[in-house]
Each structure stands twice: as C-alpha cells, then as structure tokens.
Amino acid sequence: xxxxxxxxxxxxQPLNGLELGERPEPEARPGWTTVTVKAASLNHHDLWSLxxxxxxxxxxxxxxxxxxxxxxxxxxxxxxxxxxxxxxHGVGPREPRSILTERYQGTFAEKVAVPTWNLxxxxxxxxxxxxxxxxxxxxxxxxxLFTNAGVRPGDSVLVQGAGGGxxxxxxxxxxxxxxxxxxxxxxxxxxxRAIDLGAEGAYEPGERLPxxxxxxxxxxxxxxxSHSVKSLKPGGTLVISGATSGPNPQSTELNRIxxxxxxxxxxxxxSKEELEDLLSFCAARGVRxxxxxxxPLDRAREGFEKMAGGDLxxxxxxxx
Numbered sequence: 001x002x003x004x005x006x007x008x009x010x011x012x013q014p015l016n017g018l019e020l021g022e023r024p025e026p027e028a029r030p031g032w033t034t035v036t037v038k039a040a041s042l043n044h045h046d047l048w049s050l051x052x053x054x055x056x057x058x059x060x061x062x063x064x065x066x067x068x069x070x071x072x073x074x075x076x077x078x079x080x081x082x083x084x085x086x087x088x089h090g091v092g093p094r095e096p097r098s099i100l101t102e103r104y105q106g107t108f109a110e111k112v113a114v115p116t117w118n119l120x121x122x123x124x125x126x127x128x129x130x131x132x133x134x135x136x137x138x139x140x141x142x143x144x145l146f147t148n149a150g151v152r153p154g155d156s157v158l159v160q161g162a163g164g165g166x167x168x169x170x171x172x173x174x175x176x177x178x179x180x181x182x183x184x185x186x187x188x189x190x191x192x193r194a195i196d197l198g199a200e201g202a203y204e205p206g207e208r209l210p211x212x213x214x215x216x217x218x219x220x221x222x223x224x225x226s227h228s229v230k231s232l233k234p235g236g237t238l239v240i241s242g243a244t245s246g247p248n249p250q251s252t253e254l255n256r257i258x259x260x261x262x263x264x265x266x267x268x269x270x271s272k273e274e275l276e277d278l279l280s281f282c283a284a285r286g287v288r289x290x291x292x293x294x295x296p297l298d299r300a301r302e303g304f305e306k307m308a309g310g311d312l313x314x315x316x317x318x319x320x
Contacts (some may be wrong), residue, residue: 001023038070165314
C-alpha cells in the first residue's frame, strides 16, 4: 500500500527523512481492526517524529500520521482515537500509553490497524476531512479548555500563537462555548482570521491586553511564556501543551506565580471519552475544524513543508 513514512531521523533537516512509497499492509491481530483511511491530518508531532522525538532508529521505517477518519471492516464510518495503550485494550494492561507512530504504524497510508476499542462512530454531520482534524490538535484544545483550565461561559481566555492547529481549535471551541477569547500572532493576516473565527481581539505577541484573563492556552513556549504569566488574573490558570519556540524561557516568573497563586497545568492529548464529547459538540453546534488545505497523499511532502515553514492557518489534510 502507498504511504508517507519516516525512513531516517534527521534532527536538523527533518524532511530529509520523509519518504513516499510502498509499505506492507497491516497484519491482522486479535482485538484490532484495519481501517481504510479516507482522510488524515498533519500535526507538529509528525515533524518531531522525523527529528527522532518519541521515535527511535530501531522503529524505522515508521508510517507517520496520528489522526484519521475512514471505514472499518464492517463498512462503518469511523474516527480513530490515536492514543494506544491507555486502556489496555488490544495491547495488554501494562503497556504504557503511546500515540500512533511512536510504537505502531500511523495513518498516512491507505490502511491503518488500531485496537477496535479506539474506534468511534463518525458523526454524519462531519465530512471525513473534518473528522480527521479532531483526534489530536482539536482534542488537545478541548481538554486544555474544558478539563484542565476549567473555564465556564463568560470567562476570558488568551490563546497564544493563532494559526497553529491547537491554537486555532481553542479559538473556535472557546467562542462556540461562550468564552471571551483573545488571541496573539506575529502575523497581521492571522490576527484578522482569529477575529473572524470568534476572538474578541487579536494582538501581537507580548502586547499589553485590555484586561487580564482567567486562563491562557499556551503552545508556543519560551517566546510567549512571560507574557502568558503576566496576562493572568490572580488565581488564573496557564495550560501548556507544547513549546514550539523552545522549552526554556528566559524568565520563569516564579515570584508572580506564587504571589498571585497562579496555576500551571500540563496537558497532553485527551481521552476517548473527551473525543466522543468533542465529536458530539461539533455535530450539535455546527462547529467545524479550520482546514488550511487538502492534499492527496502523494503530495504529503507539500503539506509537511507548509507546516515546517509555519505558512498555514488551521489543519493540513491528506486524502486517500
């Protein structure tokens, strides 16, 4: 079957390790189902994999891709929850959790095998392309907002780095849930898009906000960390799920964190139950993932180049 896969690890030039070509089809195993992939979406996780983060040389070649929607062996339209080992289903109770492409072959292929437990029905309201955007970036944003930040309608939230997958999802989901969303971006066009998606205001990174917020959604890391901490109300919550600009800010702002009793919460992915809730929320409220571009699988390299260059707003989707 045709696939996009990591053939080599290159920490400095990750796209040097990306290959497109034939790979073996998934083998049948007890408790697993093979899904015919209709659409899959890119995540920064795929670039990190090509750099060797969470993926060792011994696991190569590894088909990339965490997210997908497709058709199962019984003809059902399904969405894949990409965390394997969280429940013990299909892998045994002691296996630590991993994301597709870390231990098991991913979704950028004509077919992918996952534990049957990991499949959820695709809502008929969502296209395959839309549903394929949800299991990683959108699920991460959903958990950050509604589980870890604990915000309620009417609360205010700052989303750093509008344009990225998680940040874009947080803006759309937050606005749909009745939150007062502010956003930042270095790019004027992305700031305008953020407002179009429901943000009350959009600002340059580090710019003084009109008011402090109840929570900050942080995926940028070092470049925006200080601004995130300083933007919170006393007792506010900073939720972090990534650090695309680096993990080591110049100032940790510890004095402000303890004096104002701020909460800093790490957040990674989400549960199958949260993904089910997210799918229902999108179907019921008419919320749709923001898609930057849709490309056929044989043009996957173009999608990787867009993501690596930051030249996107929303998700890149690959169709099979």
